[in-house]
Amino acid sequence: MTGLRERKRARTHAAISEAAIALFLERGFDEVSVAQVAEAAEVSKRTLFAYFPAKEDLVVHRFADHETEAARVVLARPPDAGPLAALRDHFLDGLRRRDPITGLNDVPEILALTRMVVEAPALRTRMIRFQEASERALAEALQDTAGVPALTARLAATQVVGVHWLLSMDNSRALLGGQSADERCPAAVADAGHAFALLSEGLAAHL
The missing domain is CATH 1.10.357 (Tetracycline Repressor; domain 2)
Structure with missing residues (x-):
């Protein structure tokens, strides 16, 4: 069960990251909100911040x-x-x-x-x-x-x-x-x- 949970976390982490980078490169880092990233990744803002405490962390x-x-x-x-x-x-x-x-x-x-x-x-x-x-x-x-x-x-x-x-x-x-x-x-x-x-x-x- 632990392995399944970790794999799910890794997939969610990757999905959020990929959605964020795609939006940032398309529109510009300052032009994209955290809410837009969360929507694109199909997660809540709360979930996003659980993986990435700050917007900059989505890139760094x-x-x-x-x-x-x-x-x-x-x-x-x-x-x-x-x-x-x-x-x-x-x-x-x-x-x-x-x-x-x-x-x-x-x-x-x-x-x-x-x-x-x-x-x-x-x-x-x-x-x-x-x-x-x-x-x-x-x-x-x-x-x-x-x-x-x-x-x-x-x-x-x-x-x-x-x-x-x-x-x-x-x-x-x-x-x-x-x-x-x-x-x-x-x-x-x-x-x-x-x-x-x-x-x-x-x-x-x-x-």
């Missing part, structure tokens, strides 16, 4: 798996790999795989979602909370595995997450401006290498 949850991604990379790195090197390699691999979180993905549906996040003030504000959660998780992972003091871990996490975000936004803006992912890729890889080199020079004594 698409990035939920990435919120603790940097922390997971640090925790899962090989014993002989430093945290910063592991994070750099993971980001570069994401560029090669065209992972949407790197901003280097020009699939039309993903690009449209990226444009919405970039252009909607409420979503940009919500992404700040996403970044803060990423920083906290990464700081904890650095403390646990790199043996650095709490302040050092927090400062390092803030810099790393900030660099990730800046690189991703630069890539997204390039693609939204008309470049293809393949055209942008060499510059994206070069920018990432430069950014992590700067981080390494500043953090090498600790990480």
Whole structure:
């Protein structure tokens, strides 16, 4: 019974999300109300809020798996790999795989979602909370595995997450401006290498 209940919840969650994203992309995030999303998904507003506490969560949850991604990379790195090197390699691999979180993905549906996040003030504000959660998780992972003091871990996490975000936004803006992912890729890889080199020079004594 528990498995059936969880599957039903997952289907409802997916249905609400898909209805919301379709409406947002068609009409604009600010032009669609929660009531309209609930109607399109054939659920009550109360049910919708049980799954998504805020309107912004209907979009940001698409990035939920990435919120603790940097922390997971640090925790899962090989014993002989430093945290910063592991994070750099993971980001570069994401560029090669065209992972949407790197901003280097020009699939039309993903690009449209990226444009919405970039252009909607409420979503940009919500992404700040996403970044803060990423920083906290990464700081904890650095403390646990790199043996650095709490302040050092927090400062390092803030810099790393900030660099990730800046690189991703630069890539997204390039693609939204008309470049293809393949055209942008060499510059994206070069920018990432430069950014992590700067981080390494500043953090090498600790990480």
